Amino acid sequence: MALETELAFFNTNRGELVERHAGKFALIKGSELIDVFDSAETAFNAGVAHFGREPFLTKQILREDPVAQAPAIFTGLVGTGA
């Protein structure tokens, strides 16, 4: 899975991140929090500036991850890719 290390780090530290930075976007590389940002775009721009085309995680700091709804996938209009 892509970004496995980064996602594991985020989930391990989610509670503390939510307490301190709820709603902001974390930039994570490996098992390191690089910084937090006000928007997804600024987090991404900083990630590109730091790491170029290497993989990095930008994730909104929320107590629970939102689940998107797409009923068309169920009806067969759209493949799930799963």
Next chain:
Amino acid sequence: MPTHDIFWHAIPTAQERERAAEAMQMFGPRINVAISMPDVLAATLTASGVALPTPHVGFGLIDTGASTTSIDDDVAVALGLPVVDTISIATPTTVSQHPIYPARLTFPGTQLPPILFQRFAGTRLANQGIIALLGRDFLAGKFLHYDGVWQRVSLSW
């Protein structure tokens, strides 16, 4: 207020109206979409002397049932868009994990304002002849008018 009429010309003839209604019935409310890299990534590539991939042009289908806009996985990979996160997408029976790609969306042939940067879920769409599924986040701030009598859909913003 700018308006984009899907499949309709400004003053269609009767024959054009009929063709537009047939197209709407067959394809649904779809518009031209071009997917490309976010500007900051494109600038990084250019500075490295790497040729930029050509924007991928295709159709985006408006889907009021989708909370989030998604783009085709194969297109994202072909454009070299990085995976920056993951998202769960729920259907009535399943929840599946999908990558999130940052991308730039423009709408050729329309006056719709470009989306210069947004995170999009990656799903498999190409088999349906579309490269983007435009959800309620796309419709935010717009009026969507569906006229089922004339099979006419318009977007205003």
